Amino acid sequence: MTTDRIYLTGYRGTGKTTVGKLISAELATECVDLDHVIEQAAGKTIREIFAAGGEDLFRDWESRCLAQVAADRSQGRVISLGGGAILREQNRDVIRQTGVCIWLTASPDVIARRLADDQTTGQRRPALTELSPVEEIRELLARREPLYRQSADLILASDAKSPQQLARDAVHWLDQHGGQSSM
């Protein structure tokens, strides 16, 4: 296991973007948000990529950008992934081979509330199914959970902790960096 790169995974709204920035500040290193890299590379917002070619087109951009970011250390040590980046096996392989992975969890109700309150949801989080927002979260969380679990070296429950506390927990664990653990 190498802590060369620190990946953050978890469902939409679990705090990957927010906590990633705080971890990188604590470590005095750069943070890369993969969704931002994709938007820059495509010259489109995530919503526009979905509108042009659906989720498949977005996943192609995501795999390409992840491979680039993972291969180039100068882009940043902390990498906040999008919630679906672990769906493709090739992406999970890249993550496992190049760094450690922290899985942020939250309950469906907390996720739904955070997403509804977050101004970036409109541009960055198009619907992934035809289900209602809460049903979509429940359904996709259940489907993705085994993939988050198999990718994770550390699991942090975010429902009742501030982003600052979660970043401190992550940095504390990184100082000791052992096998898979939960806090």
Ligand SMILES: Nc1ncnc2c1ncn2[C@@H]1O[C@H](COP(=O)(O)OP(=O)(O)O)[C@@H](O)[C@H]1O
């Ligand atoms: N631990 C937390 N407690 C309360 N609100 C949070 C927490 N983590 C993130 N948020 C809020 O939830 C929203 C989504 O956070 P974000 O970091 O964009 O999540 P992600 O990148 O996992 O989709 C933001 O409005 C953020 O301020």
Ligand SMILES: O=C(O)C1=C[C@@H](OP(=O)(O)O)[C@@H](O)[C@H](O)C1
């Ligand atoms: O879960 C997903 O499939 C997605 C999560 C989003 O990122 P966040 O997890 O940062 O919201 C973004 O990559 C895109 O809308 C797809």
Ligand SMILES: [Mg+2]
């Ligand atoms: Mg994010």
